[in-house]
Amino acid sequence: MSSSPLRASIIVSAIVFTAIGMGLSIAGLLSPSWQVVNLQEYNSVHEHGLWLDCIRHIRDVTGVLLRRYLTETEPLHCVYKFDYDKYSGTFDIEDDNSPVGEVNRHKFYGWHTATLIMIIIALITGFCSICIGACSCAIPSLTLIFTTTILLTTFLSSVAEGVFFFFSHRADNRFVKGIVGTYEQRVGLAFFLQMGACFFHFIAFLIAMMATFFAFSSKNSSLNRAHSLSANSLKSNITGMGRSTNLSDPTLRPLLRPAPPPPPQSHSRPGSxxxxxxxxxxxxxxxxxxxxxxxxxxxxxxxxxxxxxxxxxxxxxxxxxxxxxx
Incomplete structure (x- = not known):
């Protein structure tokens, strides 16, 4: 069943926005800069991601450490959260706010795992929505499933963003205690990339709703047109049957004249x-x-x-x- 050009263009637009959102989610997932803290006393910038943590050392100690562009040329020293040196003994320290306890922030937390899982599921549902959207250009009934998968992708991405934002702003996760001071972690570039992904998924959902509306409205109009044609055909058949059986029809009056009476019998003689x-x-x-x-x-x-x-x-x-x- 072919689709109208308007509905096909709307579906393609929704697919494009979904693909952009997926690209932003992948970029944010690969980036370690979900939380960034500048530890001036260590001359380093720590980036804490969902599964990857990186440290960039700073050579300038003259007081311009807050200028982030000065550290972009420095190499990153990254380590996986699941492959960190957990046998060094630092993970056994219960107080994460101690100067050595900052190392414990390079391990998996429950909210890291939850955010990571929801983003991965959102990427899977986004890919499924793109495939279903490509098929819905030819099959209008799949437009509703396409819209549902985009809604699920938007929901998972938004919940993942909300979970990370909530737990990252807790006092025990937001502040890092150093030797001489306490430093605040701020959300990094990866967080804003995921926020942009949520925005694009939401726009794709709104566009998909328009495509669903056009699909079902065209389907209903086709059904109504077929119903009206069948009703008119049935009405014409009934009218034709009524005309053929209606004795009061003026067109049939000349054909329905009464038969002339028989001629009267004359009484004649037997031999006549x-x-x-x-x-x-x-x-x-x-x-x-x-x-x-x-x-x-x-x-x-x-x-x-x-x-x-x-x-x-x-x-x-x-x-x-x-x-x-x-």
């Missing part, structure tokens, strides 16, 4: 020609239609033939009688 016309001279009875019929199935004779036969039958006997008298 009128009596002979109503009597079969061969000894056969008259048919109900008033015509003469023979037992052999021969057609009845017309009236003038009867008269001729009557004359031929009567006058020869008279001639023979006259000759006999002579």
């Amino acid at each position: 020609s009128s009596a002979l016309q109503n009597f079969d001279y061969m000894g056969h009875e008259e048919t109900p239609q008033g015509s003469l019929s023979l037992n052999s199935g021969a057609p009845p004779l017309p009236p003038h033939n009867l008269m001729t036969t009557q004359q031929q039958y009567v006058f020869p006997s008279a001639k023979s009688t006259s000759l006999r008298h002579e």
Whole structure:
């Protein structure tokens, strides 16, 4: 079933926005800069991601450490959260706010795992929505499933963003205690990339809702058109049948004239020609239609033939009688 160009263009727009959102989510997932803290006393910037942590050392200690662009040329030293040196003994320290306890922030927390899982599921549902959207250009009934998968992708991305924002702003996760001071972690670039992904997924959901509206409205209009055509056809058939059986139709009045009454029977003498016309001279009875019929199935004779036969039958006997008298 082919789709209208308008609905197809709307679906393509929703697919494009979904693909952009997925790209932003992948970029944010690969980036370690979900939380960034500048530890001036260590001359380093720590970036804490969902599964990857990186440290960038700073050579400038003249007081311009807050200028982030000065540290972009420094190499990153990254380590996976699941492959960190957990046997160094620092993970056994219960107080994460101690100067050495900052190392414990390079491990998996529950909210890190929850955010990571929800983003991965959102990427899977986003990919499924793109595939379903491509099929819905030809099958309008799949537009509703396409919209549902985009809504699920938007929901998972937003919940993941909300969970990370809530737990990252808790006091025990937001502040890092150093040797001489306490430093605040701020959300990094990856957090804003994921926020942009949520925005694009939401726009794609709104566009998909428009496509669903057009799909079902066109389907309903097609059903209504087919129903009206069938109703009109049935009505015309019923009207034709009514006209064929309606005796009061003016067009049928000339055809429905009453039959003329039969001619009155005249009382004539037995020997007259009128009596002979109503009597079969061969000894056969008259048919109900008033015509003469023979037992052999021969057609009845017309009236003038009867008269001729009557004359031929009567006058020869008279001639023979006259000759006999002579």
